[in-house]
Amino acid sequence: MENENLQKAVESLKAAKVRMTPQRHAILEFMFETMSHPTADEIYKALEEKFPNMSVATVYNNLRVFKEVGIVNELTYGDSSSRFDAATDTHYHIICKDCGKIVDFHYPVLDEVETLAEHVTNFQVDSHRMEIYGKCPSCASKEPVHL
Incomplete structure (x- = not known):
């Protein structure tokens, strides 16, 4: 059964008129399955075998869209790479x-x-x-x- 939060995220994207591509869905799915606060590079590495033509830039661009729609938060700590959090409730x-x-x-x-x-x-x-x-x-x- 598909994650309820993932379904809500997909609905939010559709409501914002964002087209659901296989790569976009895979990135979202990874975010909601792992809940590990991954970097864009970690997401890319996890999905590169399934999507060999996908670039790190594609991952970053999708994360930016997700952030704009409000379905992920960007976490910045010091000089390290941004991490992304699919839990947008207060925590x-x-x-x-x-x-x-x-x-x-x-x-x-x-x-x-x-x-x-x-x-x-x-x-x-x-x-x-x-x-x-x-x-x-x-x-x-x-x-x-x-x-």
Whole structure:
């Protein structure tokens, strides 16, 4: 059965008059199946065997369209390549400093920070972002044990 979020994304693209090509569908499908916050290069490498004529530029162009339609978010961290997130609901990320793995987590109480920030600063808050850094279980288990 096709992923419900993938179906909603396809419907959003159709509503925005974006033609559904096989490559576009494959990129979307990859995004919703992996939920791994991939880079455009990672998506390209995962799909290049199935679509040998597809270029990295095609992947980037499609991700730009998906971002404009609101079905993916672009994540930028420091100087590294952008990563793309198919989960567009409000959530946060924890990032492994060793391997770069990104995992989603939800903490609804933190949404109140915008209201507090507005009250304290008189700013008009549009959004907020929080990242937590550490080591994923896999990287932490590779650490040498000091006796």
